[in-house]
Amino acid sequence: MAEHILDAHELDVDEIRIPRENWFESSETLQKLRKNKKFPTIWCAGCGNGIVMGSLIRAIEHLGLSNDEVALVSGIGCAGRMPVYMDFNTLHTNHGRALAFATGLKIARPDMKVIAIMGDGDALAIGGNHFIHAARRNIGITSIVINNAIYGMTGGQYSPTTPIGKQATTAPYGNIEPSFPLCELAIAAGATYVARSTVYHVLELDKYIEAAIRKDGFSLVEAVSYCHTTYGRLNKFGTAPEMMRDLKKNSISKAAYEKLSAKRQAGNSKIVRGVLHVNDEREEFTKLCRKLTEQAQGGGRQ
Amino acid sequence: MADAISVIQPPTVEIAPRQKKPRGEVIVFGNWCKGCGLCVEFCPTGVLALDEADHPVVVKPENCTGCHWCDTHCPDMAIVVRRIE
Numbered sequence: 001m002a003e004h005i006l007d008a009h010e011l012d013v014d015e016i017r018i019p020r021e022n023w024f025e026s027s028e029t030l031q032k033l034r035k036n037k038k039f040p041t042i043w044c045a046g047c048g049n050g051i052v053m054g055s056l057i058r059a060i061e062h063l064g065l066s067n068d069e070v071a072l073v074s075g076i077g078c079a080g081r082m083p084v085y086m087d088f089n090t091l092h093t094n095h096g097r098a099l100a101f102a103t104g105l106k107i108a109r110p111d112m113k114v115i116a117i118m119g120d121g122d123a124l125a126i127g128g129n130h131f132i133h134a135a136r137r138n139i140g141i142t143s144i145v146i147n148n149a150i151y152g153m154t155g156g157q158y159s160p161t162t163p164i165g166k167q168a169t170t171a172p173y174g175n176i177e178p179s180f181p182l183c184e185l186a187i188a189a190g191a192t193y194v195a196r197s198t199v200y201h202v203l204e205l206d207k208y209i210e211a212a213i214r215k216d217g218f219s220l221v222e223a224v225s226y227c228h229t230t231y232g233r234l235n236k237f238g239t240a241p242e243m244m245r246d247l248k249k250n251s252i253s254k255a256a257y258e259k260l261s262a263k264r265q266a267g268n269s270k271i272v273r274g275v276l277h278v279n280d281e282r283e284e285f286t287k288l289c290r291k292l293t294e295q296a297q298g299g300g301r302q
Numbered sequence: 303m304a305d306a307i308s309v310i311q312p313p314t315v316e317i318a319p320r321q322k323k324p325r326g327e328v329i330v331f332g333n334w335c336k337g338c339g340l341c342v343e344f345c346p347t348g349v350l351a352l353d354e355a356d357h358p359v360v361v362k363p364e365n366c367t368g369c370h371w372c373d374t375h376c377p378d379m380a381i382v383v384r385r386i387e
Contacts, residue, residue, distance in 0.1 A: 020333065023331050023333075023334070026329065026331075026382045027373075027382045029379070030379060030382070033379070039333075039334055039378075040333075040334040040335075040336060040378045040380070041377075041378060043377065044336075045336035045337060045338035045377075046336075046338030046339070046340055046377055047377050048377065049377070050376070050377030050378055050379065051374075051375055051376075051377050053379075054374060054376070054379060055374075058374075199375075200375075202374050202375055203374065239339070240338045240339065240340060241338070241339050241340055241343035241344070244340060244343070244344070244375075245343075
């Protein structure tokens with residue numbers, strides 16, 4: 001790195017100074033940010049939340065949706081801060097209740113693309129019931145769960161997705177509870193689109209989020225983005241770039257996973273990335289609801 | 303007659319000799335950067351480097367291939383890569 005610094009000084013590179021207002025104009029993605037908010041974001045250096053935010057904006061951009069057609073709903077936690085920075089219709093709700101509020105919003109405005117952004121604790125611990133029932137109901141909400149394997153904002157308590165044996169501030173000798181398989185839970189509960197990727201594979205994430213928004217029923221995209229500050233430091237995983245490299249090393253695409261022998265599949269400890277489940281047969285909740293309303297109104301008073 | 307000759311002649315389109323030209327321009331917005339070092343660590347051609355204050359600076363702009371790794375992975379949206387045609 002010392003050579004690089006020397007190189008930098010030989011070239012005498014001045015820090016580029018751009019006025020804040022002009023920076024928002026420099027790319028289409030940045031124009032979707034809320035200009036009156038305080039930047040940089042509150043997240044730690046290298047946090048994957050910002051990467052997922054960029055990915056979500058690019059997906060919406062690619063779909064060609066206008067800002068008013070999209071509603072972002074979030075709960076509490078690091079991930080819950082995300083809609084604050086984006087210039088869409090946003091709803092910042094109670095802890096774990098993002099999907100509850102999103103359900104109400106979707107029923108009131110079925111034409112709107114409702115996206116719920118949650119963390120792993122938000123989706124599975126505090127809002128666990130909302131999560132399975134939204135999937136069971138198959139309501140047209142796109143849920144994005146950022147899985148950082150810990151409660152990052154409150155100081156590193158273990159969450160439902162902390163792997164067995166990993167340390168947290170409330171599990172100083174290692175976690176003894178098995179972790180919740182988020183995607184499998186959603187599939188079992190009846191979600192119609194389930195995909196998983198990591199923040200290292202962000203272009204994959206763009207595609208999955210786009211497909212999830214396009215999908216009519218309940219769709220889930222899990223973005224694995226381990227917390228560097230608490231999870232990484234407690235378990236001695238190193239710096240943000242090192243943990244990013246680990247995500248690359250410790251993940252396997254679904255196609256490669258399916259080629260493994262049954263024995264190796266059973267012993268697999270890597271993150272499986274890909275579209276894990278698609279179901280085109282189930283009907284979406286708000287459509288069923290409208291049908292029922294029409295049927296009831298048509299048959300009642302005439 | 304000239305047309306007849308041109309049929310057997312090789313195409314007249316000039317193929318420029320292979321030269322290293324930057325295919326992208328990296329712009330770093332220092333005010334938003336928190337210095338996590340992801341862009342420097344993962345840039346495949348070493349365009350960026352960290353300065354003494356742990357902030358990325360563009361040191362080899364001619365190496366940029368416009369792959370968009372840095373601007374898609376920047377958690378603080380502090381990098382924009384413009385493709386140069």
